[in-house]
Amino acid sequence: MTLDTVKHATETPDVEQPWAELGLKRDEYERIREILGRRPTGAELAMYSVMWSEHCSYKSSKVHLKQFGEKAPENDALLVGIGENAGVVDVGQGYAVTFKVESHNHPSYIEPYQGAATGVGGIVRDILAMGARPVAVMDPLRFGAADHPDTKRVLPGVVAGIGGYGNCLGLPNIGGEVVFDDCYQGNPLVNALCVGVMKHEDIHLAKASGAGNKVILYGARTGGDGIGGVSVLASETFESTGPAKRPAVQVGDPFQEKLLIECTLEIFKENLVAGIQDLGGAGLSCATSELASAGSGGMRVELDTVPLRDATLSPEEILMSESQERMCAIVEPDKVDRFLEICEKWDVIATVIGEVTDGDRLEIYWHGEQIVDVPPRTVAHEGPVYHRPYARPEWQDALQADDANKLPRPASGAELKEQVLKIVASPNQASKAWITDQYDRFVQGNTVLAQPEDSGMIRIDADTNLGVAVATDGNGRYAKLDPYAGAQLALAEAYRNVATTGAKPLAVSDCLNFGSPEDPAVMWQFAEATRGLADACQTLGTPVTGGNVSLYNQTGETAIHPTPVVAVLGVIDDVTRRTPVAFKEEGQLLYLLGDTKEEFGGSAWSQVVHGHLGGLPPAVDLERERLLAEILISASRDGMIDAAHDLSDGGLIQAVVESCLRGGTGARLVVPDGLDAFTFLFSESAGRAVVAVPRSEEVRFNDMCGARGLPVTRIGVIDGDAIDVQGEFALSLAELRTAHEETIPALLA
């Protein structure tokens, strides 16, 4: 095997290269040759192919994602915006919070436990790289039908992987979602979110500047895991020497990650780094090219200094390896000794692998010979950009015309009762305690709220009780009916969930899960969803701070429902003022905030009772969402409400059942004038919440809603041990609890 050096590549311009097998298109390969003025070396080809992949380059989505920047609302709280490892938000008292949601969908389907575990590990390192201490994680999950045999393979592994990795790190898992739908069969969505806290002055960025500064790789040794396309390269270009086939699966080591966290935080504390980047997808290729590209451009790396787990790895494989638990730091020469000392204390391997140069090329050497000589921007930030064709699918009109409001409705109180039981017991509406109980939700002692509350809430200052709340939401059914509105509804729901707990929504992170961008229908869904989300973020004043796009979630011609998952982060000055969902005090009054209309398109009722998906999703009214949020926050701060629950899928009755079961009390409900019982209970109109008001606060609360123009309707009282919809039916709490809580264990335990 001859080493494919830069010199060798220049001398042998006509060597056939496996660009197609590495996923590059002919014009992309030609462009690489044009940039370099010669054919790329094997190592360069490996770097470009992985960095120009959809996953790393966002080549199909970039043109649409631009809107998040262009339409970003003025927001004084935003300290670091889109484009860094994660966005950073000012939450007051000198604190900054960083958060981000990412996907780990495909790996989690292949190897559920390790795929989900390394998803958590990856997002935690992103947050760490910003300078923050990770304080909580959340996981929005989507699987195929709950009773499908493959769900029984994938779900328990994913849940155990999330729990195993997060619990070992000592990070509370404070929320997320679990959704089942046939469309995710074969394409489960495993999204992972992490929240981190720091002081303003601790923010760190991913850039390499200052010639002479050292490049230090630290953390786990580099092994042959997670190498995708490189196996092709190794076997096609050279006579194969190393192991023939490398798996795409990585195995995580949470204890190594814990050491990496503590070690990195100590390094930050002593102010030892000029730039830092975690190693995730595309490994060293990504870290070196991105750091150099964001800095002054020049970097020289001696690849043979990289500590290896497997001595037979080729330079291409080392560049591509996605071995977990690694970070890359740029350190001034006089701080290197102290840096290495701290790493040694934490038992973390650290190696100087190169230095920043005053040139503008990324140069990589292997045993003294140059194997990479590229302008780093062309690898990291100036990859291909596609304006993929998109078109509204021809079936969209028929889907929207298939109006769910025309489905047969329950005709009697008895039938209503039967449907309520069926819905609260359906896998999507049933209690997810069996899943969330496998996560440690309270480790570190700062968890204020966790599942099944509306949002997860963490105290970040024990003296002042300052806290942050995060909620993630997404409804693929709504987005399928109307991707523009669906994305806005996801944002509206997460925004509402944060406000319902009493926190002020500040910023957004998104994970956009879609099918193949090569399908114009999918691309249209993507374009519509991003436009909808960007518009709504502008209106609500909550900028998108970062996130991730996952495309190609499809099997054959069938794509998943377009599934934009939106995370909203909010701040609460005093966590002791938070509003929980539980109805606890008998005699407290129940009020419905907002307007209820006949809106059943994409609803839980249409899915569970009729197996139907059609019509239009609920209308979006962002000004109403903002008003509702203001009322909920004021009411929480001033102690006017003791409980609140947002209304979303499943409608009012779902929310009331959850709040009653959580508090162990019943409720008497009266169908308000102007509404029929069915619409009252099952409509999924947006911009609504149900609140429990102590009698002493009734006048004050009503006055506040009246003065601000928010429709408020008294719908009942907390009472007894049954939910009694007067004149229609009554269901005992015991019966409801059985229905709501036994479904998931029966299917999956």
Next chain:
Amino acid sequence: MARVVVDVMLKPEILDPQGQAVQRALPRLGFEGISDVRQGKRFELEVDGPLDEAALARIHEMAETFLANTVIEDFVVKVEEAEAVKVES
């Protein structure tokens, strides 16, 4: 009654945190000279009835679908007798 042993090991390129922990502990306990440790699992199966081709095929299937996670692990099936029949995965 025959005994069949199934040895399951992580594939060579897969990270083995447990093995690494053992390897790191060895020098601390005074055991020098071990540069790498890989830790695996051993299943000892007592097989009812004759150990014919069909029975071995069943065990192979069992190992492939249940005892080993072949996405990240390799396995070897061995018959524990004087004249061991070794079946590689």
